[in-house]
Amino acid sequence: MPKPGTIPLLAALALVVLARASAAVAAMPVTGFAEEEARSTAVPALRLAQGGDVEIFYDRAGNRVIVDAYTGEVIAIERPRRLPLRERPLPRRAGPSLNDPDALERYRRYRERQLGRPLAPLPDEPARDYRQPFPEEDDFIARRRLPAIDEDGDLARREPLPRDRLSDDPVTGSTPRKDEGATARPRGPTGASENVARLQVLLDRAGVSPGVIDGRMGSNVRKALDALAEMTGERLNPDDTALIEAALADTGGPAFSTYTITAADAAGPFVASIPADYGEKARMERLGFTSTVEMLAERFHMDETYLRVLNPGADFSRPGTRIKVADPGKPRAGAVTRIVADKGREQVRAYDAAGNLVAAYPATIGSADTPSPSGTVKVERIAFDPEYTYNPKINFKQGNNDRVLTIPPGPNGPVGTIWIALSKPTYGIHGTPEPARIGKTNSHGCVRLTNWDAHELAKMVAKGVWVSFVE
Numbered sequence: 001m002p003k004p005g006t007i008p009l010l011a012a013l014a015l016v017v018l019a020r021a022s023a024a025v026a027a028m029p030v031t032g033f034a035e036e037e038a039r040s041t042a043v044p045a046l047r048l049a050q051g052g053d054v055e056i057f058y059d060r061a062g063n064r065v066i067v068d069a070y071t072g073e074v075i076a077i078e079r080p081r082r083l084p085l086r087e088r089p090l091p092r093r094a095g096p097s098l099n100d101p102d103a104l105e106r107y108r109r110y111r112e113r114q115l116g117r118p119l120a121p122l123p124d125e126p127a128r129d130y131r132q133p134f135p136e137e138d139d140f141i142a143r144r145r146l147p148a149i150d151e152d153g154d155l156a157r158r159e160p161l162p163r164d165r166l167s168d169d170p171v172t173g174s175t176p177r178k179d180e181g182a183t184a185r186p187r188g189p190t191g192a193s194e195n196v197a198r199l200q201v202l203l204d205r206a207g208v209s210p211g212v213i214d215g216r217m218g219s220n221v222r223k224a225l226d227a228l229a230e231m232t233g234e235r236l237n238p239d240d241t242a243l244i245e246a247a248l249a250d251t252g253g254p255a256f257s258t259y260t261i262t263a264a265d266a267a268g269p270f271v272a273s274i275p276a277d278y279g280e281k282a283r284m285e286r287l288g289f290t291s292t293v294e295m296l297a298e299r300f301h302m303d304e305t306y307l308r309v310l311n312p313g314a315d316f317s318r319p320g321t322r323i324k325v326a327d328p329g330k331p332r333a334g335a336v337t338r339i340v341a342d343k344g345r346e347q348v349r350a351y352d353a354a355g356n357l358v359a360a361y362p363a364t365i366g367s368a369d370t371p372s373p374s375g376t377v378k379v380e381r382i383a384f385d386p387e388y389t390y391n392p393k394i395n396f397k398q399g400n401n402d403r404v405l406t407i408p409p410g411p412n413g414p415v416g417t418i419w420i421a422l423s424k425p426t427y428g429i430h431g432t433p434e435p436a437r438i439g440k441t442n443s444h445g446c447v448r449l450t451n452w453d454a455h456e457l458a459k460m461v462a463k464g465v466w467v468s469f470v471e
Contacts, residue, residue: 201255205329214303220362227360287410362439364448418454
């Protein structure tokens with residue numbers, strides 16, 4: 001039993017302890033559902049793949065849409081987070097306070113004076129005149145009266161100045177001369193002309209390849225025009241756009257068409273880059289395309305830059321994208337019995353048994369350091385998508401590679417996608433990883449064509465076909 005008088009003291013101590021405990025509890029951070037909610041919002045609901053496997057878009061409602069970059073399928077839709085609005089103080093308005101009538105009156109009179117309106121003076125303000133002075137009240141401007149016509153007869157009798165009559169067909173700085181009107185061509189940002197590109201498509205369809213279709217009138221186009229004249233007996237005027245359009249209509253329709261990029265196109269497979277060193281090339285599995293643009297440019301016989309120029313802003317890696325491409329038509333068919341590799345013209349011409357020209361292709365044929373063969377050789381074998389054997393003791397030496405290497409196949413390999421072996425060892429007709437440089441650079445003694453031209457020729461030749469090298 002507690003002693004009398006101690007009960008009130010114990011009660012007081014208990015109240016003090018309870019008060020301190022309540023304060024400690026109030027000071028503790030809030031846990032539970034709030035903390036769990038904070039953690040859930042801090043951790044994203046979806047872990048995204050890396051390396052460009054997905055694409056992220058935002059729709060009109062602000063939703064975050066995640067799309068598979070290869071198939072175009074929607075993976076997830078995330079709604080936007082609603083953050084609480086923060087209260088911001090309203091900006092202070094310029095001008096007098098609305099609660100001060102005297103300030104409002106002063107501001108009103110100030111604006112009236114700015115506008116030049118008369119105001120009655122205040123009791124303690126001198127009178128002012130805010131009117132604009134009339135011209136006759138301005139002492140700084142000297143004025144005189146204009147003479148009448150009859151007072152100054154010279155004004156009435158003065159003859160007009162002689163003026164040359166404009167010609168019926170004036171020529172200005174922006175007007176082409178009559179002799180230039182037929183040759184003017186619309187040009188794009190890179191100097192390419194669609195009229196030239198249409199001509200290149202027509203030549204490609206006729207079997208006289210212009211090389212890459214790039215909208216430029218170069219040596220490869222002129223060589224193709226010469227070959228067309230040999231093939232048909234008539235020379236095509238490259239400036240006759242009406243004739244070119246009619247010939248396109250007869251050979252398959254317009255020079256350009258619309259192509260929709262598929263999921264297979266976007267999926268590749270592609271390689272990140274192509275090393276220049278043969279030793280590094282030999283360690284790769286395949287020397288494939290590096291991008292969708294490179295793949296589609298080769299498919300439609302086009303220059304990569306020109307393909308981009310024709311489709312500004314296009315996403316070539318997204319399935320469903322519609323692009324403008326050249327329509328080179330179907331490959332040539334027939335039986336080639338003789339091939340002429342013209343070193344001076346840098347062109348390969350294929351003939352049938354009757355001596356008719358079947359096809360012609362721009363080519364890179366040897367160099368001063370490693371010249372191509374002379375005389376006549378035969379086709380020994382044909383390989384599609386071949387490997388390339390590098391032997392520095394027999395061929396040229398590349399870099400510091402001094403041992404035999406096997407380079408994997410692919411369109412970006414040293415010989416492209418085709419190897420037509422000749423009877424002279426180590427020499428052949430083959431493709432190239434750089435189609436835009438055909439006819440403009442040198443080779444290591446072989447005959448180099450674009451991959452699509454080499455593929456077309458390989459389908460028309462057989463073992464035993466004669467190949468003549470002429471100067």
